[in-house]
Amino acid sequence: MTYNVNISNYRVGLTAYDQVDAICSEYGKKVAVIIGNHGYYQAESYLEEALKDSRLNLSQPIYYGGNCTYENIEKLKLMTAIIEADMIFAVGGGRVVDTAKLLGEKVKKPVFAFPTIASNCSPCTSVSIMYDENGAFVRPEFLKDPPICAFIHTPLLAKAPIKYLWAGLGDTYAKYYEASISARGDELDHPLSLGVHISEQCAESVLKHGLGALRANEEREVNDDFEQAALTIIVTTAWVSILVTLSHTPDYNSGLAHAIYYTLTTVPGFDEEKHLHGEMVAFGVLILLLVDGQQAEFKRVYDFNKEAKLPCRLADLELDIQTMENYLEAVTKMGDIRHNPYQITVEMLREAFVKLEAMN
Numbered sequence: 602m603t604y605n606v607n608i609s610n611y612r613v614g615l616t617a618y619d620q621v622d623a624i625c626s627e628y629g630k631k632v633a634v635i636i637g638n639h640g641y642y643q644a645e646s647y648l649e650e651a652l653k654d655s656r657l658n659l660s661q662p663i664y665y666g667g668n669c670t671y672e673n674i675e676k677l678k679l680m681t682a683i684i685e686a687d688m689i690f691a692v693g694g695g696r697v698v699d700t701a702k703l704l705g706e707k708v709k710k711p712v713f714a715f716p717t718i719a720s721n722c723s724p725c726t727s728v729s730i731m732y733d734e735n736g737a738f739v740r741p742e743f744l745k746d747p748p749i750c751a752f753i754h755t756p757l758l759a760k761a762p763i764k765y766l767w768a769g770l771g772d773t774y775a776k777y778y779e780a781s782i783s784a785r786g787d788e789l790d791h792p793l794s795l796g797v798h799i800s801e802q803c804a805e806s807v808l809k810h811g812l813g814a815l816r817a818n819e820e821r822e823v824n825d826d827f828e829q830a831a832l833t834i835i836v837t838t839a840w841v842s843i844l845v846t847l848s849h850t851p852d853y854n855s856g857l858a859h860a861i862y863y864t865l866t867t868v869p870g871f872d873e874e875k876h877l878h879g880e881m882v883a884f885g886v887l888i889l890l891l892v893d894g895q896q897a898e899f900k901r902v903y904d905f906n907k908e909a910k911l912p913c914r915l916a917d918l919e920l921d922i923q924t925m926e927n928y929l930e931a932v933t934k935m936g937d938i939r940h941n942p943y944q945i946t947v948e949m950l951r952e953a954f955v956k957l958e959a960m961n
């Protein structure tokens with residue numbers, strides 16, 4: 602069996618940017634800097650300070666286009682700064698980094714990630730989530746490599762708006778429950794086994810450090826909880842994602858929580874702008890644990906959601922059980938649960954939703 606496992610490197614902490622010059626100079630001098638709406642201007646001063654004696658030549662910031670779309674990548678490909686660059690720096694949130702990663706693969710230039718929020722694992726994964734021009738999800742685009750290195754500047758991340766960390770916690774613990782359930786009963790090869798085993802940290806670390814990390818983010822100061830949570834969200838989840846999708850089949854990277862998320866985004870009138878991906882996935886995990894009969898884990902996650910003010914009932918997402926009833930069948934048909942160890946039925950879902958609502 603041949604595996605090509607490319608795991609992203611990372612540097613973390615207050616001095617993370619101090620190593621940018623040494624690591625990136627190996628790839629040339631000219632850097633195209635791709636940025637999002639807000640984060641870059643927070644990162645700029647740290648980067649300037651770290652690179653003041655560097656030979657790296659950074660371009661004017663290039664806006665990524667507003668979403669990770671094939672159209673935006675085609676536009677970026679034609680820009681002189683990209684054509685002339687030796688490498689690409691992606692400074693921003695997940696969509697900025699996803700755009701830069703696929704762009705880098707298309708123009709064959711190395712990519713380095715500079716996350717400005719601790720909300721997702723894009724800085725260390727080899728997949729870009731593609732959207733259309735209207736902002737609707739299109740597909741995951743699997744890449745050959747993750748960014749060469751992610752520079753995780755925790756003091757910068759602690760200054761980001763708290764909602765990103767908050768939602769990121771939910772998407773991160775989902776990784777464990779979805780991967781471990783998807784893999785149940787299967788004979789696992791080396792990368793799959795490794796991925797599923799380390800996924801446990803995605804839940805353990807978030808449940809242990811999540812609340813402390815939120816407090817740190819509120820105070821805009823890094824503490825140990827914040828660093829642990831940020832590394833779990835950005836690095837651990839990414840490594841799981843890389844290891845469990847190497848062969849693309851079976852897909853352990855998703856499950857019932859994401860099947861519920863994707864279904865909720867199709868409910869007419871549901872305001873996706875108001876609710877972040879991870880927030881909805883955090884709710885989906887509660888249903889997943891009830892359907893799977895994991896009482897003790899359900900209680901842990903439910904109590905965590907309550908404390909963290911993540912959703913614990915449909916009303917938290919401005920939905921109700923009558924509306925949900927019309928979408929239970931759609932959930933059972935989602936590709937995310939194709940590899941569940943047992944068939945998830947409408948009745949199982951209904952029972953879980955009713956049970957959860959009755960608790961509130």
Ligand SMILES: [Zn+2]
Nearest residue numbers: 772859878882
């Ligand atoms: Zn997710």
